[in-house]
Amino acid sequence: MSTAIKIKDQNVGLGDEITQYCGFMVGEDFYAVSVLDVQEVIRPQKVTSVPLSEKCIHGLINLRGQIVTAMSLRELFGLENKYKGDFMNVIVRHDNSLVALMVDQICDVMDLTNETWEKTPETIDGKLKPYVQGVHKLNKRLLIVLDLDRIINKKSNS
Numbered sequence: 209m210s211t212a213i214k215i216k217d218q219n220v221g222l223g224d225e226i227t228q229y230c231g232f233m234v235g236e237d238f239y240a241v242s243v244l245d246v247q248e249v250i251r252p253q254k255v256t257s258v259p260l261s262e263k264c265i266h267g268l269i270n271l272r273g274q275i276v277t278a279m280s281l282r283e284l285f286g287l288e289n290k291y292k293g294d295f296m297n298v299i300v301r302h303d304n305s306l307v308a309l310m311v312d313q314i315c316d317v318m319d320l321t322n323e324t325w326e327k328t329p330e331t332i333d334g335k336l337k338p339y340v341q342g343v344h345k346l347n348k349r350l351l352i353v354l355d356l357d358r359i360i361n362k363k364s365n366s
Contacts, residue, residue, distance in 0.1 A: 266283075300360075339355055
């Protein structure tokens, strides 16, 4: 089984400012974070549960001696939690810590310009909307760009 899928980008002009995103799927939707925030992408790791943690926090993993919080984006976005070992972890750096975002499938790194950028649509589900920076309109899909600060600090819930 392949753990990466390809999303075809639009053509990028020579003068366009390019931003690179690490893309992934959660459920049927495509999401992304800036590649500058991504340390690595890894397969599922052994998770140590943390009593009394929020539902979206699956626990802690030991990544070569560093403690990393494992967070389920499915749980955070209010989707059915169906992870059983068939998922991937996007390890992101935030402040001085690492967080593993549990996602369904990894996509390619995408080079996108501001020409395809739109503000967060008002019609996005209320559970998801606080965590979205905006969207990129690709050829046949929308790519939802996540706000890592809000996801990790859960500012929308305070």
